[in-house]
Amino acid sequence: MTHLLSLPTIAPAISPARPEDAPAIAAILSEWTDETPWLPRVHSRAEDREHADDLIRRGWVSVARDSGQVLGFMARAGEEVHALYVARPARGHGIGTALLDHARARAHRLGLWTFEANLRARAFYRRAGFREVARTDGAGNDEGLPDIRLEWSRHA
Numbered sequence: 001m002t003h004l005l006s007l008p009t010i011a012p013a014i015s016p017a018r019p020e021d022a023p024a025i026a027a028i029l030s031e032w033t034d035e036t037p038w039l040p041r042v043h044s045r046a047e048d049r050e051h052a053d054d055l056i057r058r059g060w061v062s063v064a065r066d067s068g069q070v071l072g073f074m075a076r077a078g079e080e081v082h083a084l085y086v087a088r089p090a091r092g093h094g095i096g097t098a099l100l101d102h103a104r105a106r107a108h109r110l111g112l113w114t115f116e117a118n119l120r121a122r123a124f125y126r127r128a129g130f131r132e133v134a135r136t137d138g139a140g141n142d143e144g145l146p147d148i149r150l151e152w153s154r155h156a
Helices: 019-035 045-057 095-104 119-127
Strands: 013-016 061-066 069-077 080-086 109-115 131-136 147-153
Touching (some): 013 095, 019 061, 019 080, 061 095, 119 147
Antiparallel strands (some): 013 061, 061 069
16 A cells, blocks of 8 residues: 555445456455464465455455555455455554445345454454354364354344
């Protein structure tokens, strides 16, 4: 990222991702993996790029932009959120909330998995009205880390 807006909250434009957004999306994902000490890297940066390309091809990705720059993204298939990540310099400026609000305006229910160790994500989703419905030991995810199923419903 070359610049960051100085406002405490940013009102980004949210739109469907385009193929040319894949490098920025992959960079956000890779950066988060690299800076998270409890998360093992099980996919290469090249695989992160292929994953971003695939999610975009499926039509699952919305991006938050400011001045043309991708600040964050959400991958969602129907009611299932597969990913929500915000670039490091844009965190804490309302980008994740804007992406989540965009999805909630288009769905009556949302569900997702997050790692048990991801305390920041768990707090974010709790504030947004998600509730825990299940836990696993991580045997079903690539990283082998315990995870938590969270769900939100407009009518809960």
